[in-house]
Amino acid sequence: MNDKDSRTTAERTSDREFVVTRTVNGPAHLVFKAWSDPELFKRWWTPKSFGMTILSCEMDVRTGGGYRLVISHPAMGEPMAFFGKYLDVVPNARIVWTNEEGDDEGAVTTVTFESIGDMTLVTWHDLYPSKEALDEALVSGATSGFDEQFTQLEEVLGAQDTLG
Template sequence: MKNRTTVERKSERELVVTRTFDGPTRIVFEAWTRPELFRQWWVPKSMGMLLRSCEMDVRVGGGYRLVFGQDAATAMAFFGKYLEVIPNARLVWTNEESDDAAVTTVTFEEKGGKTLLVLRELYPSKQALDAAGTGAADAMPEQFEQLDELLVTLGASAGRS
């Protein structure tokens, strides 16, 4: 059976996305923290956009900057700082591209060789979450499918080493 992504609005300010991935937390965590892996799955292919730049300094106080777009004229940047980094267990970062941006927390929990991933976005207000709309939440199931595909290739290559 295929893994399913659930997206729920848990409160006026919080959105929670949950999915189980077929792979150990170590590999799933690497896919979230190594730019060369992250750029392979983060942008939904159906959007037809490119991840033009992916900078990640994954440590407490370190920053990230992601630039999306068809070309330089349409590019959009997303950026922030890492507040908490617990290898193979938890990532917390700010989203600083707007005044109403969320703080994102991702937890990784290993269960029988699989990883239960829970992503929480906490917005400063109900209005901020309403304004964010469902765009990102709508994209996450496709993003997570792409991550599943990447994990298959990473698992296959890990098995050969």
């Protein structure tokens, strides 16, 4: 699942697990900020080539907090809401959240941020409730676009004036 020039790896690691890694240009505290500040998050979260627009983004990034994203796409009749709870948040190190928008139990996502000098190794780990749920996510395209998404994240990180 990797482009030959890509720095992003994305692979199924078990029946229920999907893992993405990328070393991004930027220190962990800024990478974490881009994942936890709604205004920054909206600028990079959806791959531009997918044609989606984030209409609203509410995030209370703390253990016990929650999030709600409303996303539209020209092919969808109505915008779609994505929401869940933050199970564990360690600033500049880890964010764990639920994905509750489906009819069934959704995946639990853990993202870690590991400092490597001025760079950060980001590891995104999705644990799906069943093999069938991950199979469906792979077929639907829900597990694609990470390389573009991380490139957009790096563009936001490169705009240091917007990060404060």
